[in-house]
Amino acid sequence: MPEAQAICQEPEVDFTVLDRIIFDDYGGNREAMIMMMQAIQRQYRFLPEPALQYISQAIGIPLTKIYEVATFYASFSLVPKGRHIMHVCTGTACHLKGSGGLVQHVAARMGLDGGGTTPDLKFTLETVNCLGACAVSPVVVLDDRYYPKANVGQLNRLIEQIDTE
Amino acid sequence: MKVILDGKEVDAEAGRTILEVARANGVDIPTLCHVPALEPAAMCRLCTVELVEGRRSRLVTACNFPLRGEVEIKTDTPRLRKGRKVLIELLHTRCPDSVVLKELAERYGADLARFPDDNKDCVVCGLCVRVCERIGANVLALSGRGVEIRVNTSFGRTARHCIGCGACAQICPVEKIRIRDEEAERVVIVCGREAARIPLRPCSSCGKPFGPVIDLSLVMERAGEAQVPAFNLLVCPACSRRSHARRLAERHFEQYDIEPAPGGGAE
Amino acid sequence: MATAPRAAAAPSYAKKFACAGELEQYRQALIERTDPAAPRILVCCGTGCKAVGSLDLLEAMKGAVSAAGAQVRVMPEIKRTGCHGFCSRGPLMSFQPENLFYQRVQPADAEEIVRETILGGKRVQKFLYTPPGSKEPIATVDEIPFFAKQTKLVLKRVGRIDPFDINDALVHGAYKGLVKALTEMTPAQVIEEIKTSRLRGRGGGGFPAGVKWESCAKQPGRHYIICNGDEGDPGAFMDASVMEGDPHAVIEGMAIAAYAIGSDRGFFYVRFEYPLAVQTLTRAIRQAEEMGLIGENVLGTRFTFKVSISTGAGAFVCGESSALMSSLEGKVGRPRPKYIRSTERGFRDSPSNLNNVETYANVPEIILRGGAWYTGIGTERSTGTKVFSLTGNVHNVGLVEVPMGSSLREIVYGIGGGIPNRKELKAVQTGGPSGGCIPIPKKFLDINVGFGRLAEIGSMMGSGGMIVMDENTCMVEVSRYFISFLVGESCGQCAPCREGLTRMKEILTRITRGEGRPGDVELLEEIGTFTNSFSLCGLGTSSANPVLSTIRYFREEYDAHIRDKKCPSGVCKPLFYYEIDPATCTGCGLCRVKCPAKAIAGEKKKPHTIHQDLCIKCMECYKNCKFTSIRIM
């Protein structure tokens, strides 16, 4: 667990923002907890612990239950994600067209073990199960931009761009 | 209502689970993740039995299948024995030391050497998490999913709001939870990791730490009308016993003019 | 910005319609304002085409048309639509009313298209579609076999309308089914009609929808209507395309279900990987509410139906009905162990009716045309059509809608155009991770695709993913892939699924690495059979299907891996090597140039050789050799 990293990177959690999300957007509705957490993750690019504690108090759900939710769903992260996020599709169509190799390649280049975030928080590599664009597999998405029929050369160029930033 | 249980016709109250009816009739269905006090979670699947309705037969878990009509239940068929055998072999890899699993292995002829030991914490029956939630302390959680699932505390941190009741340690079928009183703290250790730490309350009489310092309102609330005598919150059981004994002695032996033994608590 | 003539001329709908008559009047006015002969250009902006830049193309087309300005006699309307289905040919567009089809169009081509086609009235050859193996380009949608051989019922409006514009949907008949249900039928009659149609759930299980509705309607208390838009099967995108391309069909289907069952509240559960679907649905719900087609007192009746959208957060198991309902309640999405139907006690412990996106999308047509009409399509036991997402090693990748009971041959060859690169078809995988691989050359090419038949041969219909695999697909690796997918996606609560999958993955991984042991196949069968029968939910009880079906039909591949330490398909890297056949190698040198590892040497016009220590088995030479001289050894 890169916990030490999480602590030194802990951003200031703005409780007025949390109030806006929890009460204004979702009316403090417990059933909307997953969506509140998604909104918080959009805000901070991960789920800061104080924010989860705050939700727990605000809507009266034990922290353990929130922690279960945060660790159950694949889209949630308890550690900060990088400024650039690359998603490589590993759905069946993309897999058959070699997306596994792409993941390995990018992970090796960025010194990541199969996925995750670089220590400088610049880059995160994740896999997803089918983005619905199977016709142009393998599909890679970098910072919400699609790269259809991705290949190693193209990914190298993208990584170089990030490296020189 | 009548059901056929392993070939014998028995009485069953509608709404009862297969497990309840079987136990009432002396039929032993193995379970790991079930205690009668908690709502069944059917996670271990060890209690799987065959249910025959008309011409259809299917597998259901006995611990939570409510009987609603006249059916036939088979609790010990070759298919079930075979499944249970594999299940025990698989679970054993996680907990090679478990006594309960060894006994079950014996009963179902499981070959414990078939899969290599993984030593992965526990069998994830979820009982401790459920009992902790039921008590109202909410210290333990089932975090992660898939193979990563495990018993955990929030953020894997040592919890401070545990009430040290020990229910989790009591309920664990594979004995993976230990409770240890150190100096002035009680420590809960789940699968070898420290899960909670609660300061212990010093006895106002002898000064030795005894019960956990907790928010008693929770206990009071659970205990309902019957209030916990304030005295018991301050004095350790040993001193409490001693002081009781002395008061008794004073009352009974005074007439014989015998000196009570020296020592004991302050008045 | 280009002008959007009809939108400007459209009558406003500032207020809700007070009755069905008002809606029909409005619809009539819209239709009259629409000149069927007016030129329209439909630019596909479904997820597939969007990924290859169709939004830029849309803007470029609008720009180019308005730049041409006064030169254009009749300003064409340029519409953003959902998926046309032919995703592998994107970005693409069609010209109405003549139905001309342009494919592989880049934003830079917009000007040329405006000049040649719109102003000049000419067809630009290079944008026309040419079927594989033919030299004759085909101009119109109706002539292209990919489209011509389909039967579009669910997809009838997908790709033809602008999903963000309810007027467009209304012109094309949206909410007619709801009007009919509300004004001419009782709830019981609606249920009867659905039962007559023998519509079966399209989410995988194939449960009769009418029976489900009826049993839900019978329950006391507040009822909920839920739409399963989780579409977790990797490699499947049918539901996404329907939600993105024709959201009103789904909303209308849900509203009809709500009326039939007696519910006033509906939910969409959409996976978060589908942001576009969430956008189109959000807009569609708002527009329908503004018009009073859903919401309080729909069309002035006593029927009230509110709809909202919840998104998932990344969990395949949340497609399972009880897990979905937990997730909808904001909780962890673990399937519930209770032996009780969700039509009795589901979401919020109340009677809830859950159906798949495509199931709901079928409903309006059934109500309009009658259940009996519907049974005329498809087969006796599987009525209607089914949408498949056809992917993998097939020429035409995309969305395909065919009557139930169509043969695999028809789908893969007739519509799909066959296998590219002169490869042999090896298997078709249906049903996603819960399904199985159907071996083709042996006997099953003419199998009729329907619920029963697929299950008989060890696969399942699933939600409609259909993945075509050619000879270079290793079936052991495919089964390892699915098991490893499930290992990550199992919720982990019950022991057979969690432990069984872990072991199966371990064994399959060692087989694909060449470390398989005798008896491994039997062990897989034993664990698989156990997991399939002892697990708690549908994920676990079908999880071994990929393994069991590949063992059943491709046992020899397992044996080759384990006994001979060979991967005959050339996929598992430690188990094969490439060799150049000196007899057929012409020494053209292409492979030498293509090899990224510089492992190939040879003189011009002499047979080349591969240096095995340098080869990284990337397949470049194998893919590129024109003389099939590269052999997998």
Ligand SMILES: Cc1cc2nc3c(=O)[nH]c(=O)nc-3n(C[C@H](O)[C@H](O)[C@H](O)COP(=O)(O)O)c2cc1C
């Ligand atoms: C593990 C698992 C995943 C599922 N995923 C989906 C899904 O993504 N979409 C879907 O519509 N149904 C899915 N289902 C089926 C649903 O549980 C349910 O049967 C279906 O949504 C009912 O709708 P229908 O009767 O209209 O098919 C899944 C089932 C299981 C067991």
Ligand code: SF4
């Ligand atoms: S079968 Fe798998 S996914 Fe289903 S409840 Fe059990 S562990 Fe969870």
Ligand code: FES
């Ligand atoms: S499998 Fe990658 S987009 Fe579908």
Ligand code: FES
């Ligand atoms: S006791 Fe029934 S599943 Fe565990």
